[in-house]
Amino acid sequence: MKKWSRPLFTLVLAAFLTCFIAPLIHASEASDYVDFYTAYNDYLVALNDKSKGPADVQSALSKVIEKAEKYLSKYEDKVAQNTNSVLGKLISLYYGSGKKDWDKVILYSEKLVQKSTLTDNDKIGVYLVLSDAYVSSAKDMNKGAEYAENAKKLTTNNKRMHSQACVLAANAYYIAKKYDPALENYLSSFESMPTVRAFKKIEDIGRIFLRNKDYSRALKAFQPICESANDGIDKKYVVECLDELGATYAKMGNAEQAFRTYSRLYSMRKNSEVAYKLGVHHNKIYQSTKDEKQLEVALKYWAEAVVLKNPASYAQQAEQILKKYWFEQKKGSQDDYNDLMAGARQRVGK
Numbered sequence: 001m002k003k004w005s006r007p008l009f010t011l012v013l014a015a016f017l018t019c020f021i022a023p024l025i026h027a028s029e030a031s032d033y034v035d036f037y038t039a040y041n042d043y044l045v046a047l048n049d050k051s052k053g054p055a056d057v058q059s060a061l062s063k064v065i066e067k068a069e070k071y072l073s074k075y076e077d078k079v080a081q082n083t084n085s086v087l088g089k090l091i092s093l094y095y096g097s098g099k100k101d102w103d104k105v106i107l108y109s110e111k112l113v114q115k116s117t118l119t120d121n122d123k124i125g126v127y128l129v130l131s132d133a134y135v136s137s138a139k140d141m142n143k144g145a146e147y148a149e150n151a152k153k154l155t156t157n158n159k160r161m162h163s164q165a166c167v168l169a170a171n172a173y174y175i176a177k178k179y180d181p182a183l184e185n186y187l188s189s190f191e192s193m194p195t196v197r198a199f200k201k202i203e204d205i206g207r208i209f210l211r212n213k214d215y216s217r218a219l220k221a222f223q224p225i226c227e228s229a230n231d232g233i234d235k236k237y238v239v240e241c242l243d244e245l246g247a248t249y250a251k252m253g254n255a256e257q258a259f260r261t262y263s264r265l266y267s268m269r270k271n272s273e274v275a276y277k278l279g280v281h282h283n284k285i286y287q288s289t290k291d292e293k294q295l296e297v298a299l300k301y302w303a304e305a306v307v308l309k310n311p312a313s314y315a316q317q318a319e320q321i322l323k324k325y326w327f328e329q330k331k332g333s334q335d336d337y338n339d340l341m342a343g344a345r346q347r348v349g350k
Contacts, residue, residue: 270304
């Protein structure tokens with residue numbers, strides 16, 4: 001019997017695999033893929049069916065995850081397009097379900113992001129998920145920042161996505177106490193899409209700098225957001241920030257900017273603290289110039305601080321200094337003092 005040569009045998013084997021075995025593999029893959037998608041659709045139905053209880057939804061979720069992981073274990077390196085689809089759905093299941101499984105989100109997202117077939121838009125979504133996963137799970141802030149920075153590079157023409165990437169990067173830097181890049185990213189996000197959440201984070205960083213007596217950095221945080229009333233941010237948040245901005249200028253010894261800031265603040269929210277500080281500002285000018293008009297303005301602000309009564313500690317301080325100036329220095333009468341207080345009540349609506 002004539003033996004086959006090795007090259008001929010190889011050709012025949014290849015033909016056999018191509019004609020008979022390969023279709024069986026593809027048929028098996030197609031069947032498993034259909035099983036997965038059927039389970040996925042069943043889960044979506046259960047999720048949106050009001051007659052289904054939490055146990056039904058959880059059962060459907062477990063089933064689709066089982067089908068997805070079974071598919072990936074068999075075909076992950078063989079059928080790129082379908083694999084990407086299953087990976088994407090699996091990530092969304094672990095990421096979007098009530099109790100997120102960050103380990104699985106990271107595992108499958110990092111598998112997916114390494115695929116050469118991903119478009120830039122696909123990569124953006126995966127980068128954002130990975131950044132959120134690393135930060136929310138407190139696993140690795142450097143990784144969280146890195147993936148967010150990757151997303152930023154791909155979203156320069158998409159304001160919403162770029163803002164989201166900036167926030168995620170900022171969150172990672174903030175938790176890692178890297179406040180300069182955190183502030184830079186929060187400000188970038190706020191400039192493109194002003195939100196209360198970003199506002200508060202920027203303000204928090206400003207407070208950290210203020211406590212650390214790093215006034216130039218505190219100004220970098222407070223100044224931009226103090227101008228955000230026109231961006232739809234509630235006035236109450238801007239008022240809080242103006243108070244901190246004024247305090248920063250005062251700590252720096254910039255009396256003029258402190259006065260302007262407190263004046264703006266007082267026009268938005270009248271209280272004893274701000275009125276007292278405005279009185280102190282005018283009194284300092286009086287002390288250096290002996291301009292009686294400056295003292296008169298100081299006395300009016302202190303009178304308003306007394307009338308406003310809130311915070312009580314500043315109202316009390318204002319009353320003490322007001323009476324000292326009025327009765328001891330000016331030698332004013334009680335009747336004139338009463339007129340001063342009546343004018344203050346009229347100005348503040350008390």
